[in-house]
Amino acid sequence: MTVSPFPNGLVCSDVSFRYGRTRVLHNVSFAIGRGVTGLLGANGAGKTTLLNVLSTLKRPHGGTVSVAGHDVSTAQGREDARLSLGYLPQRFELMGFSSLEDNVAYSAWSHGLPERLVPRAVDDALAAVDLLDRRAMRARQLSGGQRQRLAIACAVAHRPEVILLDEPTAGVDPMQRANIRELVTRLGAQATVLLSTHIIDDVSRGADRLLIMVGGRIAFAGDVTDRSVGGPDGNVPVNDEDRTRAIEELFLRVSARG
Ligand SMILES: Nc1ncnc2c1ncn2[C@@H]1O[C@H](COP(=O)(O)OP(=O)(O)OP(=O)(O)O)[C@@H](O)[C@H]1O
Numbered sequence: 304m305t306v307s308p309f310p311n312g313l314v315c316s317d318v319s320f321r322y323g324r325t326r327v328l329h330n331v332s333f334a335i336g337r338g339v340t341g342l343l344g345a346n347g348a349g350k351t352t353l354l355n356v357l358s359t360l361k362r363p364h365g366g367t368v369s370v371a372g373h374d375v376s377t378a379q380g381r382e383d384a385r386l387s388l389g390y391l392p393q394r395f396e397l398m399g400f401s402s403l404e405d406n407v408a409y410s411a412w413s414h415g416l417p418e419r420l421v422p423r424a425v426d427d428a429l430a431a432v433d434l435l436d437r438r439a440m441r442a443r444q445l446s447g448g449q450r451q452r453l454a455i456a457c458a459v460a461h462r463p464e465v466i467l468l469d470e471p472t473a474g475v476d477p478m479q480r481a482n483i484r485e486l487v488t489r490l491g492a493q494a495t496v497l498l499s500t501h502i503i504d505d506v507s508r509g510a511d512r513l514l515i516m517v518g519g520r521i522a523f524a525g526d527v528t529d530r531s532v533g534g535p536d537g538n539v540p541v542n543d544e545d546r547t548r549a550i551e552e553l554f555l556r557v558s559a560r561g
Pocket residue numbers: 322327344345346347348349350351352353
């Protein structure tokens with residue numbers, strides 16, 4: 304057995320998953336630690352399915368997942384993992400008629416944060432997403448981008464060690480996107496963050512590492528500053544624009560290879 308370099312991060316070993324008889328994840332393996340790892344893949348590549356498996360919502364048909372050191376193949380491991388996990392799914396529900404602070408408090412409590420720690424956690428999470436001054440508002444009164452930020456606050460208020468974000472910047476304007484990107488970078492300073500996205504800018508500007516999924520397999524894994532991201536000529540991109548272009552080219556190259 305190989306020892307993961309990130310025993311307290313997210314370790315996915317040889318994971319397979321099927322919907323009925325259709326295999327969607329094929330022997331997916333990677334290990335990531337603190338920082339932001341971008342997960343890129345075309346529509347239908349299997350990103351959401353992978354996040355559902357990593358979050359323990361779905362059980363893999365093969366392989367193992369370890370979240371913050373907890374092996375999720377056992378009932379106790381899954382229970383411990385859920386307390387160490389924050390998951391922002393692609394489609395999330397907020398309690399529209401409840402205040403922002405009640406939304407975050409309920410989420411923190413339901414993730415197992417002791418009740419006495421909840422008020423402070425709510426303040427910290429709302430401050431982190433820049434919504435503290437709207438704490439008493441009802442969630443249904445927020446704009447789309449603000450709702451997205453509130454949902455992130457709900458996902459991270461219990462201070463999880465591993466955070467899974469499924470397209471957190473989908474459908475938000477460039478200003479809000481930059482705010483969310485900055486927030487994700489801050490989260491990555493304290494936690495292992497896996498960020499699934501179609502927006503290459505989010506990866507080139509905000510991620511340290513990159514995974515590319517093609518047809519349910521990991522087709523590329525590396526640092527965003529790796530020489531391999533620079534393409535066949537091996538030039539290392541030095542600024543965000545060059546890096547975005549290089550990652551886009553890498554994505555197309557790797558996807559075409561299948
Ligand atoms: N509940 C389901 N039942 C059957 N097949 C499914 C189900 N959910 C997803 N699939 C299939 O699994 C494959 C992977 O889907 P998934 O949603 O994981 O991809 P994705 O990379 O997240 O796509 P997108 O970027 O469009 O969100 C697709 O072929 C999809 O049709």
